[in-house]
Amino acid sequence: MTKALLEVDNLSVGYRTASGIQMAVDDVSFRVDRGGSLGLVGESGCGKTTIGMALMGLLASNATIVSGQVRFEGEDLTAVSDQRMRQIRWRRIAMIFQAAMNALNPVHRVQDQIAEAIITHEPELSSHAVAHRARSLFELVKIPADRLQGYPHQFSGGMRQRVIIAMALACNPSLIIADEPTTALDVIVQNQILNAIGTFQKEMNIGMIFISHDLAVVADVCTHIGVMHAGSLVEYGTRQEVLDCPGHPYTRMLVGSLLTLSDEPADLSGLVCPAGSNGPVAAAGCPVQAMCPSSTAACQRGQAQWVELSPTHRVRCQQAGEELFR
Numbered sequence: 001m002t003k004a005l006l007e008v009d010n011l012s013v014g015y016r017t018a019s020g021i022q023m024a025v026d027d028v029s030f031r032v033d034r035g036g037s038l039g040l041v042g043e044s045g046c047g048k049t050t051i052g053m054a055l056m057g058l059l060a061s062n063a064t065i066v067s068g069q070v071r072f073e074g075e076d077l078t079a080v081s082d083q084r085m086r087q088i089r090w091r092r093i094a095m096i097f098q099a100a101m102n103a104l105n106p107v108h109r110v111q112d113q114i115a116e117a118i119i120t121h122e123p124e125l126s127s128h129a130v131a132h133r134a135r136s137l138f139e140l141v142k143i144p145a146d147r148l149q150g151y152p153h154q155f156s157g158g159m160r161q162r163v164i165i166a167m168a169l170a171c172n173p174s175l176i177i178a179d180e181p182t183t184a185l186d187v188i189v190q191n192q193i194l195n196a197i198g199t200f201q202k203e204m205n206i207g208m209i210f211i212s213h214d215l216a217v218v219a220d221v222c223t224h225i226g227v228m229h230a231g232s233l234v235e236y237g238t239r240q241e242v243l244d245c246p247g248h249p250y251t252r253m254l255v256g257s258l259l260t261l262s263d264e265p266a267d268l269s270g271l272v273c274p275a276g277s278n279g280p281v282a283a284a285g286c287p288v289q290a291m292c293p294s295s296t297a298a299c300q301r302g303q304a305q306w307v308e309l310s311p312t313h314r315v316r317c318q319q320a321g322e323e324l325f326r
C-alpha cells in the first residue's frame with residue numbers, strides 16, 4: 001500500500017457546553033492518498049464540518065480534540081505548535097467553506113483578493129509571478145482571465161464559487177477540504193463546479209476530502225466514500241464498494257434513495273431517522289440503532305465493532321456479517 005497523504009486515526013472531538021462535553025466526532029479513522037478523494041457523507045449535524053475544522057486547526061474555542069491522531073505528510077497535526085499549523089494551513093491544506101462565495105470582499109477587485117491570498121503565504125514572489133499565478137488559477141477554474149479585473153458583484157454565484165476555489169488552490173496545497181462547495185448553487189452550475197473540482201484535483205494530483213449531505217454528489221467526484229451518522233463513521237470503502245454493496249443499514253438507506261430514471265422508488269419506510277437521532281454522539285450503543293429496523297438489544301448496549309468486508313471496505317455494524325444484511 002502506498003504511503004497515505006493523510007491518516008486520521010481514532011479521532012474524537014467534543015464541544016464544551018453548559019451541560020459538559022458534548023461529543024461531535026467519535027473515534028473516526030480514514031486515510032486519503034495523494035490524488036485520491038474521500039467523500040464524507042451524512043446528514044446535517046453528524047460531525048463532518050467538525051472533522052474538516054480539526055484538520056485545518058480551526059476548531060471553535062470551546063472544542064477539544066479528546067483523542068486521536070491526524071498524520072499529514074509525516075507530522076501529527078494534533079501535536080504541532082500553533083506557529084507550525086499556520087505554516088501548514090492554506091499552504092499545504094486548504095479548505096473551501098460552505099457558502100464561501102458570499103465571503104468575497106465586495107469593494108476589492110477579484111484579482112487583488114487572489115493576489116492577497118498568494119502573497120500572504122508566499123511573500124517572496126514577484127508581482128509578475130503573482131499575476132501569472134492568478135491567471136493560471138482562473139484558467140484552471142474556467143473563468144476568462146479578463147474577468148480578473150472585475151468586482152464580486154459582477155460575477156454570478158457559480159463564478160464567485162470558482163473564485164473561492166481558485167483562492168483555495170492559490171498556494172498549491174497537497175490536500176483540499178471542500179465543505180458542501182456546491183450546496184447553494186442550482187443544479188446546472190453545481191455540475192459545472194463539480195467538473196471543475198474533478199479537473200483540478202486530477203490535474204494537480206492533490207488529495208481531497210469532499211464533505212456533503214448528498215451521496216449522489218459525493219459519488220460523482222470521489223474515489224472513496226465514508227458514511228457518517230451521529231458523530232461516527234459507519235462505513236468506509238471505495239466508491240464502487242459502497243454504492244454496489246452497501247453493508248450498513250444507514251448506507252443502504254442512502255444508496256436506496258439514489259434514483260435513476262428507470263428505477264422504482266425504494267421502500268425506505270423502515271429506515272426513517274427519528275427527529276434528533278442524528279445529533280451529537282449517543283451516550284451508549286450503536287449510533288444508528290434508533291432508526292435501524294434490524295436493531296437488537298445488543299445494538300442498544302454495546303458500541304458496534306468494525307467488520308471488514310474487503311481489505312478496503314469496512315462497516316461498523318455488529319450484524320454486517322449476518323444473513324440479515326446479505
Ligand SMILES: Nc1ncnc2c1ncn2[C@@H]1O[C@H](COP(=O)(O)OP(=O)(O)OP(=O)(O)O)[C@@H](O)[C@H]1O
Pocket residue numbers: 015016017022024042043044045046047048049050051060062063213279280
Ligand atoms: N461551537 C459549538 N459548540 C457546541 N456544539 C457545536 C459547536 N459546533 C458544532 N456543534 C455541534 O456538533 C455537532 C456536529 O456539527 P457539525 O457542524 O460538525 O456537523 P455537520 O455534519 O458538518 O453539519 P452541517 O452539514 O449542518 O454543517 C452538531 O450537533 C453541532 O450542533
